[in-house]
Amino acid sequence: MKHIIMSMLLIGSVYAYEKGDIISDNMAAHIGCNGEKVYVVDFFASWCGSCKKELPLISKANKNIDKSQVEIIGIDVDKNIQKGLAFQESLKADGKLNFRIINDPQNLIISEFAPIGMPTLYYIKNKTVVGVITGAVDDIDEQILQDIKKVK
Amino acid sequence: MKSTSLLILIVVLFSGCVKDVKPWEKETLAKNTMKESGINPIKKQFEEHIYFSKEASKGGSGVSGGGCGCN
Numbered sequence: 369m370k371h372i373i374m375s376m377l378l379i380g381s382v383y384a385y386e387k388g389d390i391i392s393d394n395m396a397a398h399i400g401c402n403g404e405k406v407y408v409v410d411f412f413a414s415w416c417g418s419c420k421k422e423l424p425l426i427s428k429a430n431k432n433i434d435k436s437q438v439e440i441i442g443i444d445v446d447k448n449i450q451k452g453l454a455f456q457e458s459l460k461a462d463g464k465l466n467f468r469i470i471n472d473p474q475n476l477i478i479s480e481f482a483p484i485g486m487p488t489l490y491y492i493k494n495k496t497v498v499g500v501i502t503g504a505v506d507d508i509d510e511q512i513l514q515d516i517k518k519v520k
Numbered sequence: 521m522k523s524t525s526l527l528i529l530i531v532v533l534f535s536g537c538v539k540d541v542k543p544w545e546k547e548t549l550a551k552n553t554m555k556e557s558g559i560n561p562i563k564k565q566f567e568e569h570i571y572f573s574k575e576a577s578k579g580g581s582g583v584s585g586g587g588c589g590c591n
């Protein structure tokens with residue numbers, strides 16, 4: 369009886385990527401983080417207030433990184449792709465979005481990473497998660513530049 | 521045995537009603553209309569102002585966070 373109850377509790381639990389985890393080959397190829405660089409993968413959505421605040425700062429950090437060694441990738445998890453694209457365009461028009469974006473309307477990518485909150489930012493090197501930042505950080509641009517130095 | 525089977529049946533039947541809302545599924549919860557004050561934050565501020573004046577106290581209401589699931 370005890371085993372049955374435990375099994376039921378475990379059904380549906382999601383395994384989230386954490387520091388030290390290796391991401392699947394399929395996912396690495398899908399989001400294009402299977403090269404030699406350090407990849408900074410940021411999950412955001414148009415409805416997430418903290419994400420809106422962070423995106424211009426991440427773009428600011430993107431101007432100051434060595435593109436041959438580091439790439440920032442944004443994953444837009446808006447289920448309404450038109451809304452997501454409009455949000456991205458408005459940011460681009462203001463010069464507040466200058467990195468590659470992958471749209472994830474089916475939430476397939478974020479379901480595999482399964483972060484515990486939004487926004488969440490992953491540092492990936494050699495398909496391995498080498499750092500995770502969950503939640504909003506006031507000076508995320510400086511934080512990214514510092515973290516990149518550590519993980520390079 | 522019958523009670524155990526019944527318990528399992530109940531758990532299985534009702535498990536469909538307790539799906540977790542994942543952080544990336546909180547679009548609806550993040551809307552202004554889902555806030556206690558509704559779409560007009562001034563209304564809530566006004567009500568709180570009256571309450572604090574009457575009770576001679578302040579704070580202790582609401583929660584932090586913007587509904588994005590980051591707190």
